[in-house]
Amino acid sequence: MTISTSRFTRATRSIVTAVLLVVAAALLGACSSSDDDASSADSLTMADQWVKGAPAGEMTAAFGTLSNSSDTDIRIVSASSPAAGRMELHEVVASESGAMTMRQKEGGLVIPARGTLTLAPGGDHLMFFDLPQAITPGQDVSVELRLSDGLTTSFTAQARDFPGADEKYSPGHGGDSPAPSTSEQSGA
Numbered sequence: 001m002t003i004s005t006s007r008f009t010r011a012t013r014s015i016v017t018a019v020l021l022v023v024a025a026a027l028l029g030a031c032s033s034s035d036d037d038a039s040s041a042d043s044l045t046m047a048d049q050w051v052k053g054a055p056a057g058e059m060t061a062a063f064g065t066l067s068n069s070s071d072t073d074i075r076i077v078s079a080s081s082p083a084a085g086r087m088e089l090h091e092v093v094a095s096e097s098g099a100m101t102m103r104q105k106e107g108g109l110v111i112p113a114r115g116t117l118t119l120a121p122g123g124d125h126l127m128f129f130d131l132p133q134a135i136t137p138g139q140d141v142s143v144e145l146r147l148s149d150g151l152t153t154s155f156t157a158q159a160r161d162f163p164g165a166d167e168k169y170s171p172g173h174g175g176d177s178p179a180p181s182t183s184e185q186s187g188a
């Protein structure tokens with residue numbers, strides 16, 4: 001009797017130990033995979049986003065508020081959209097003559113740790129060039145953002161009619177697109 005009890009206890013103990021090991025392994029696994037998932041792309045969100053409607057062949061821009069929920073700065077290095085021939089990351093600055101012009105933002109768009117970056121007419125924006133088709137109010141436009149760590153994140157913005165955001169375009173210093181500025185000016 002004593003022997004069988006002891007055997008039973010030993011067996012139970014080893015089963016309990018095995019179960020605990022499995023549970024611990026599962027918890028560790030869950031833990032490490034959730035760490036992997038908490039990437040820069042997951043920490044970046046876009047709110048109140050919209051795109052200015054524009055005719056085919058023209059340029060336009062997307063705006064909104066980018067939020068970074070992580071403890072590290074997030075840098076957007078490029079953007080693309082099926083609605084644009086190509087895209088650039090822009091800022092608006094006052095030229096020597098005092099006119100507001102837009103140009104590529106050197107180093108891209110940075111959303112500070114636990115902070116936000118507002119993209120708005122007259123300020124930073126996601127620039128669309130060479131629209132293959134008109135963007136009409138109410139239409140959904142998807143945009144993909146590429147981050148400095150190589151990850152990407154996407155958002156969809158609705159197009160709206162907007163009379164402003166007509167800053168002239170001055171190709172940025174050191175830019176790779178030496179197009180004559182006259183052909184890049186907004187015709188709106």
Ligand SMILES: [Cu+2]
Pocket residue numbers: 061090091102103125126127169
């Ligand atoms: Cu622009």
